[in-house]
Amino acid sequence: MNAHRDAFSDLAFFSLLNQQGSLTATAQHMGVTPPAVSRRLAALEARLGARLMHRSTRRISLTPEGETYLLEGARVLADLQALEQRVGHAQAQPRGLIRVAATLGFGRHKLAPALAAFSARYPDVGIQLVLTDRPVNLVEQGFDAAIRFGELPDSRLIARRLLPNTRMLCAAPGYLARAGAPARPADLPRHACIVLRESDDTYGTWHLVRGQRQESIKVRGPLTTNDGETATAWALAGCGIVLRSGWDVIPHLAAGRLVRLLPEWQAPNADVHFVYPAATAVPAKLRVLRDFLCQWFGAEPSPAQRSTK
Numbered sequence: 001m002n003a004h005r006d007a008f009s010d011l012a013f014f015s016l017l018n019q020q021g022s023l024t025a026t027a028q029h030m031g032v033t034p035p036a037v038s039r040r041l042a043a044l045e046a047r048l049g050a051r052l053m054h055r056s057t058r059r060i061s062l063t064p065e066g067e068t069y070l071l072e073g074a075r076v077l078a079d080l081q082a083l084e085q086r087v088g089h090a091q092a093q094p095r096g097l098i099r100v101a102a103t104l105g106f107g108r109h110k111l112a113p114a115l116a117a118f119s120a121r122y123p124d125v126g127i128q129l130v131l132t133d134r135p136v137n138l139v140e141q142g143f144d145a146a147i148r149f150g151e152l153p154d155s156r157l158i159a160r161r162l163l164p165n166t167r168m169l170c171a172a173p174g175y176l177a178r179a180g181a182p183a184r185p186a187d188l189p190r191h192a193c194i195v196l197r198e199s200d201d202t203y204g205t206w207h208l209v210r211g212q213r214q215e216s217i218k219v220r221g222p223l224t225t226n227d228g229e230t231a232t233a234w235a236l237a238g239c240g241i242v243l244r245s246g247w248d249v250i251p252h253l254a255a256g257r258l259v260r261l262l263p264e265w266q267a268p269n270a271d272v273h274f275v276y277p278a279a280t281a282v283p284a285k286l287r288v289l290r291d292f293l294c295q296w297f298g299a300e301p302s303p304a305q306r307s308t309k
Helices: 002-020 023-030 034-048 064-090 104-121 173-179 185-190 228-236 246-254 284-296
Strands: 053-055 060-062 096-102 125-131 145-149 157-163 167-171 205-210 213-218 242-245 259-261 272-277
Touching: 002 023, 002 034, 002 060, 002 064, 023 034, 060 064, 096 104, 096 284, 104 125, 104 145, 104 228, 104 246, 104 284, 125 284, 145 284, 157 284, 167 246, 185 205, 185 213, 228 242, 228 246, 242 246, 272 284
Parallel strands: 096 125, 096 145
Antiparallel strands: 053 060, 145 272, 157 272, 167 242, 167 259, 205 213
16 A cells, blocks of 8 residues: 555656756745755655656756656546545545654553544544654655644644643652752752753753743753653652653652642643644545544644744
8 A cells, every 4th residue: 555655646746846847846835845855756766766857956857767657647647536536525434544653652652542543433544653752744754644742833734732731840759858859940950850852842951931930941960861751760760850741740740659840830832733734625534533633632623723934
């Protein structure tokens, strides 16, 4: 299935590239960088074992092999589009594969059970869940959707909030018995802090807000990781203070295994969003997954598109 999906995607990409006439124009149309377009064209040529285009700084032109691929591919795409239109009108049940990216901890513990229930309800929709601690580019990496936390600076994405999410400072009672509790943010650099490297956050800097006051605190400690579950485990073992999402630590706070610190100070917004590329029409398979997850997590019904340029 993946090979066929990639082949059709490559045909559509190559057709667009020929229509736009340059790598730069194609990149602007797709909302990616020119090097990304160049890499995808090179990968396509490598897969086919043939050079499809001559490149220059300002323009591109088809090779004989490229002309054949374009002309025959246009017929294949037209047939596929006609078929999908017929099936789409006649078939109410969504079909096809959805590739979803999510963070390791949230993906394992929160998203995976939801996707299992979704699959039972929509057996004709396939789910490929990729868990990673690195940010993904949906368009360049071929994802249909992703789970993201906090503010979304990319105007090419549509976002639906799934869960509110407050990040909390906390530590184990054992650590606090040895080191004491911080009374204000300025005390944090004197503590062993468990530093978590996540997405594009400034490494080792915790941003805290209380009313109109804002504090950016550079913290340090003997333990750092890129995995939130590991950071929480270290905090439970009494290794230091951690800043973690509420969904991860609230059960430990309720059981007394962790203690919340400086509760009057808030970390930046880290709400959980389901995001997907902006498009004129959302495919039925993606629409039902979006709505299912919003219902599963009890999210707000109205979509929100976040954009910052």
